[in-house]
Amino acid sequence: MSTSDDSAGVATEIESTLRRYPGIARARVLRDADDRLVAEVLPWGTLSVTADSGVLAELASMNLTETRFLHDEIFVDEAYLRGGIVLRENAVVFDVGANIGMFSLFxxxxxxxxxxxxxxxxPEVFAALQKNIGERGLATRAFNFGLSDREQEVSFYYYPDVSIMSCRHDYTNWDNEVELIKLYVANERRNGPPGRAEHLAEVEGLAARDFEFVERPCLLRPMSAVIDEAGLGTIDWIKIDVQRAEYDVLQGIEDRHWPLIQQISMEVHDEAGSPTEGRVGRVTARLAEQGFRVSVEVEEMLRDTGRYAVYAIRPGYDADPRPVATAHEVDPGSVADWLSDRLPADLLPDLVVVVNDLPRSPADLPRSPQGQAS
Structure with missing residues (x-):
């Protein structure tokens, strides 16, 4: 093997290890002008990640446009972590409607x-989910079935060009989805952050396309069956985003299991003139009956789309003694120490640098970058 092959192999192994560090979205290892091995790391949630297609392209996904949308919604806007919802250390979390796993990654x-x-x-989306959690060595357990009110096999319409809108064939409302895309773009252009014109143009282009779908038979199971099989004593947080099937998910929870659930974040469809009309009221009433404190919000970017964010918290959960997990700080010293516990000395980089963007070539590296030597 040539020296260049050896160097490439070292860089690949370091980069692969760094992707497993909590809070790191992307890593690149290069030789700088002084022949030092430099590991540059890009944290999740930085605004530059939105513009940097590299970090998103490295994820297994259906298409880059919706992956950018998911990243911004979950990592930048923290859409599910609102309404008083918290993430505690050692929490048990259900990601219902996981798609490619962006929420699980978060x-x-x-x-x-x-x-x-x-x-x-x-199945196609599940394969991407498995790849994303597998490559990052996550402890997430992935299940190739959805949750509903009972065990059944149902036909799904899977849209390869916009997989986040895939749903049960009997819950499809494509005209509403197209209108959602248009309203989302219009709202984001008025109220969203700057520098997203190209991304919004790509999203807008989705509404003008003649979408093809693939019909897939998919297994659905009740949540209570999963709780029993896993032997869970508590569920700290359930995130539900299942394209008009959200009430079915709640119906799959038996009365004996409701006390185990501490928090719920969910997207609820309440679309005028459709079978979902009035659903926000039904969902909030159901949650209130189970003893939750419930709040409803409308995200500005989804205003007038019939989508609502519902948050439910069990009173007393704020007294849970476990600390609330905060954003994992990515600093050079901690990353270098973490690497030293996982790689042999001859594979450790000479320098770890936290960046807001990644260089395209060794020439882009500063000659004396600030960072922490490992």
Missing amino acids: VEARCPSAKVFAFEPV
Whole structure:
């Protein structure tokens, strides 16, 4: 093997290890002008990640446009971590409607001690989910089925070009989805952060396309069956985003299991003139009956789309003694120490640098970068 092959192999192994560090979205290892091995790391949630297609392209996904949307919604806006919801150390978390696993990645990046159960029924999307959690060495358990009110096999319409809108064939409302895309773009152009014109143009282009779908038979199971099989004594947080099937998920929880559930974040469809009309009221009433403190919000970017964010918290959960997990700080010294526990000395980089963007070539590296030598 040539020296260049050896160097490439070393860089690949270091980069692969760094992707497992909580809070690191992407890593690159290069030789600088002084022949030092420099590991540059890009944290999750930085604004530059949105513009940097590299970090998102490295994820297994259906398409880059929706992956950017998911990243911004979950990592930047923290859409599910609102309404008083908290993520505690050693939490048990259900990711219902996991898609490619962006929410699971967020939970593991924020709280490595969390135990995540991710549910995704569509086989093609599930394969991407498995790849993303596998490559990062996450403890997330992934299940190739969805959650509903009972065990059944149901036909799903899977849209390869916009997988986040895939759903049960009997719950499809494509006209509403197209209108959602248009309203989202319009709201983001008015109220969203700057520098996203190209991304929004790509999203807008989705509404103009003639979408093709693939029909897939998918397994659905009740949540209570999973709780029993896993032997869970508590569930700290359930995130539900399942394209008009959210009430079915709640119906799959038996009365004996409701006291185990501490928090719920969910997207609820309440679309005028459709079978979902009035659902926010039904969902909030159901949660209130089970003893939750419930709040409803409308995200500005989804205003007038019939999508609502519902948050439910069990009174007393704020007294839980476990600390709340905060954003995992990515600093050079901690990363270098972490690497030294996982790699042999001859594979350790000479320098670890936290960046807001990644260089394209060794020439882009500063001659004397600030960082922490390992």
